[in-house]
Structure formats: C-alpha cells, structure tokens
Amino acid sequence: PKMVINIESHTDSRSKDDYNLELSNNRAQATKNYIISKGISANRINNAQGFGETQLINKCSNGVSCTEAQHQLNRRSEFIILKI
Numbered sequence: 001p002k003m004v005i006n007i008e009s010h011t012d013s014r015s016k017d018d019y020n021l022e023l024s025n026n027r028a029q030a031t032k033n034y035i036i037s038k039g040i041s042a043n044r045i046n047n048a049q050g051f052g053e054t055q056l057i058n059k060c061s062n063g064v065s066c067t068e069a070q071h072q073l074n075r076r077s078e079f080i081i082l083k084i
Contacts, residue, residue, distance in 0.1 A: 002044075002083070003044055003081055003082070003083060004044055004045075004046045004081070004082045004083070005035065005040070005044055005045045005046060005079050005080070005081055005082070006045075006046050006047045006079065006080045006082065007028050007031050007032055007035075007045065007047060007048040007049065007078070007079045007080075008028065008049060008050075008051065008078055008079075008080075009024040009025070009027040009028035009031065009049070009050040009051065009078075010024060010050075010051050010053065011023055011024050011051075011052060011053060013052070013053055015052075015053060016051070016052040016053045017052065020052035020053060021050060021051075021052030022050075022052075023050070023052070024050025024051055024052050024053075025049070025050035025052075026050070027050060028048040028049055028050045029048055031048065031079060032045055032048040035079065046082075
C-alpha cells in the first residue's frame with residue numbers, strides 16, 4: 001500500500017470569513033511543510049486545505065447545541081494518513 005496524507009486545518013471561529021480562511025490555509029501549509037521537513041515526500045501529500053471555521057459549524061447552524069469548549073478543541077491542523 002502507498003501512504004497518502006490529507007491535511008485539514010480548522011479555526012475556532014463559527015464563521016468562514018476571509019481572515020479565518022487565510023489563517024487556516026496558512027496553518028495547513030505550515031503543517032504540510034513540517035511533514036516534508038521530517039522526510040515525507042511531498043508527492044505523498046494529497047491535499048492541504050484550510051476551512052476557516054470549526055468542524056462543528058454545520059452542527060451549530062442546524063440548531064444542535066455546541067459549547068465554546070467544543071469549538072476551542074477544533075482550533076487545530078490535523079493530518080490523516082490513508083493507505084491506498
């Protein structure tokens with residue numbers, strides 16, 4: 001199997017404005033650069049994308065109650081290693 005990496009970055013914001021989108025895109029690129037600096041080939045990185053909002057934004061906009069603590073947990077970049 002071949003290792004493929006997807007990178008996602010989310011802010012703790014509930015909105016997808018230009019500032020949060022730029023912030024999360026920059027964080028996704030920084031995560032990509034970090035992974036490459038550790039010896040992982042760039043061609044193994046499938047995607048590095050910022051979303052400019054928390055992953056919980058859709059839940060909250062659909063009327064599901066979300067706490068501020070849940071939003072704070074989403075201020076991060078993460079990478080997911082897939083095997084194909």
